[in-house]
Amino acid sequence: MALGSYFRLVNAGWVLAREGAFSVLPPESLPPSMKLGVGLARLVERRSVRKTGSVERLNAALHKLGPSFVKFGQTLATRPDIVGAQAAADLSGLQDRMPPFDPKLVPGILEAALGSKAALLTEISAPVAAASIAQVHQARLRVSGAVPKTVAVKVLRPGVSERFHADTDSLYAGARLAETFSPASRRLRPTEIVRTLDHSMRLELDLRLEAAAISEMAENIANDTGFVIPEVHWDHVAQNVLVTSWMHGIPIRDHAAIDAAGIDRKALATKLMQSFLRHAIRDGYFHADMHPGNLFADPKTGDVIAVDFGIMGRIGKPERRFLADILFGFITRNYRLVAQRHFDIGYVPKHQSVDDFALAIRSIGEPLHGRTAAEISMAKVLGQLFSVTDLFDMQTRPELVLLQKSMVLVEGVARTLDPELDIWTVAEPVVGEWLRREEGPIGRLEDLAGHLSRLGEAAGRVPALIAQAELALAEHRAMVNRPRDGLMRNVVLAVLLASLALLGVLIWRALGLG
Structure with missing residues (x-):
């Protein structure tokens, strides 16, 4: 590991501390060792952050630090119930409103990537969305003998690959430091987690793979309703360029526009949650970057429209069964089933007591039943989960990291649409249908x-x-x-x-x- 990685890691910690990144973490959800670290980091925090609680400068800081840090900020932006409404609002700009790169570079990039076919893309707009990895332009695709089509042109940021590799080197350095100096962190397997995220991000840097992901998901959801994705124009796909059909929708975070269009936000939240669970449990293949910048509402049908399939999650049959059984166990209050599945998949070491773990799960699950999303403090739930994982020496399953991160994202978006969302009621039809099918002929x-x-x-x-x-x-x-x-x-x-x-x-x- 190069010494420069450790310097970048120290610099990142300094920048994040100065701009108030650690102020958004709820102290009640942290174990004692992390509380101490956060307390020390906040000593160098800007006075403006301490005084107002606003971390609007954090957007620019995360962008300068690199795309991996931006991804973390995007996740926090979907959880006002954890980081607070003000911090979530400040961080929401990371989702698709990052500073774009120079649009004058786009024609040259398209020509280098697509050759003569680039000339078929006309009326290229200014960037309509810009994120950490790429930006999107609207254009017209004019193919001889066909009606011109409005399309979305996604272009990778120049130099983003180098920035990403610098990010991951720093994250690996941090993971190895944690494993060296904090024996308690080893059960969380930080290096394995970084390796999992590293792999998913490498895939995101090749837009040909994103095109293939859209194609596979289109096959999976061909007979579904309520969830719509774009169509790939394969003749205009390259490693750094992706052209798809243009999706006309209302940004899912624009609640006023959704209400004005007469769309039922409760139904929209249900479609979002159930679609995600269906993709994860039934197909084992799901959109793993469902922050609000990638989600829209169809003004005509009220369906969910998803874009940006750069990060996808894939889980095998045992992990799908694990997820289904865990949700079913919470829905039916069968905490013994929840506990046993954690042992079966290797989350909890065999020397622990299944009955004792079931009791700990009950202490988390029972207060959640019959409560709306607005009545549940996810910060407190996370705090309890931290205590349980420490008490039972729980191990991390790296292959489930993307699934867990995605569930946090989706549930956070659904909460904003419907503060009275009952996740168990929404999940039951999908989980029950899959389990009945699996147990049937x-x-x-x-x-x-x-x-x-x-x-x-x-x-x-x-x-x-x-x-x-x-x-x-x-x-x-x-x-x-x-x-x-x-x-x-x-x-x-x-x-x-x-x-x-x-x-x-x-x-x-x-x-x-x-």
Whole structure:
């Protein structure tokens, strides 16, 4: 790790402390060691921040520090229930109102990326949205023989890749420092968390992958309602340029415009939450950057419109089952189920007591039932969660980090639309439908098909094993006397029988007989 990474980390800490970043953290949600660190950091805070509580300068500071820091600020902007309404409002400018790069550079970037096809993009507007990674322009796509279309042209910021790599080097440095000097932090696996976020951000820097993500999600939601995404114009896609259909919508944070259009905000919040859960639980593939700058309301249908698919989350069947069971357990107040699933997936070490952990989960879940979003203090809930994770030596699952971060984002946006949102009532139809399907005949058949597929793969390897054994026998015959051929034949026969036995066990398990 280069020494410069540590200098950048120290500089970032100084800048964040000066501009009041640590003032937005609710002290009641922090463990004692973090409270001490925050207290020391606030000693260098600007007087204006201490006096007014306003952190509007933090936007510019985060932007200067780099795109990874901007992503963190975007998440905080969706949680006024945690950081306070004033801080959330100050940070909201990070979502799509960052200073754009020089629009005069855009034609040259398009020509270099798309070649002669760039000429088909005309009437390119000034930036309509600018974020930490890219900015978006409106344009007209004029293809010979087709009606001109209004499109969105997304262009990566020049030099953003270098800034991102500098960010992640600093984050890795911070994670390793934490693991070295704070043994308690090791259970949170900070280096693994940074590695997960690093991977997702690297994908965001290639707009060809974003185009593919839009395509995959379009297939997943083809029969769904309530959630709409743009269409990719594949002839105008490059590593740093993405052209999609233009989506006409009302920014989801513009509540006055949504109300004026006659859109039911409660229904909109429900569509947002249920769509996200459906994508995560049913498909295992979800939009992982659903801050308000990427969400709109369709004025005609009241549907949710999502854009910017640079960061996507993917989870496997065990993690999807974990999420569904956790939500179902909270919905039905089955805290034993919630606790057991945390043990099953490895969040809680085996030496801990399931019953004691279920009791701790009950202490968190019971106060949330029957309460509206406006009545729940997420700061207090987070504080309790910190205590529980410490008490039970809970381990972080890095592959679930994006899912957890995304749930925080989505729930925060839904809260602003509907302060009376009851997450359990909204989640039940999606979770219940998926669990009933998984436990029913269709789910069983899909599991059997998966077993049979793996069985076929294993069976396909048996001839290769036999061939390798025969080759070994032939080579051995060339090196030793013939009297020992019988022994080698027995070895080959043993390998063959072992392979067939393994095949039999796989068939037995696939059919559910064992």
